[in-house]
Amino acid sequence: MPLDDNYLEKLKKRGEQGHVYKEFQDTGLMLADILRDREHKALYIKLAKEHDKQELLSIAKRVAENKDVKNKGAYFMRVLFDGAKDKK
Numbered sequence: 383m384p385l386d387d388n389y390l391e392k393l394k395k396r397g398e399q400g401h402v403y404k405e406f407q408d409t410g411l412m413l414a415d416i417l418r419d420r421e422h423k424a425l426y427i428k429l430a431k432e433h434d435k436q437e438l439l440s441i442a443k444r445v446a447e448n449k450d451v452k453n454k455g456a457y458f459m460r461v462l463f464d465g466a467k468d469k470k
Contacts, residue, residue: 405430406427406430406431407427407430409426409427409430409435409438409439410423410424410425410426410427410428410429410430411423411426411427412439412442413426413429413430413438413439413442413458414426416439416442416443416446417442417445417446417454417455417458418446418454419454419455422455429462433462438462441458441461441462441465442458444461445457445458445461
C-alpha cells in the first residue's frame with residue numbers, strides 16, 4: 383500500500399516545526415532547572431513560546447538568587463505577570 387502524499391507532507395512539516403519547538407523546549411527546561419521546579423516544566427515551555435527568552439531567563443535568575451523566597455516557581459510567575467501588566 384503506497385503512502386499518501388499528504389501524509390508525507392505532514393511528516394515533513396512536523397519535522398520542520400520540531401526544530402522551532404526545540405528552542406522553546408530548551409528554554410523552558412532551563413527555567414525549570416534555574417527555579418528548581420521540574421514538576422512544572424510544561425508550563426515553562428509554554429511561557430517560552432509566549433515571552434522573550436532573555437526576559438524570562440533574567441527574571442528566573444533574579445528569583446533564584448533571592449534566598450527569602452521558598453516557592454520560586456510561584457514567585458517567578460508573579461514577577462513575570464506583574465511586569466507584563468506594567469508594560470501595558
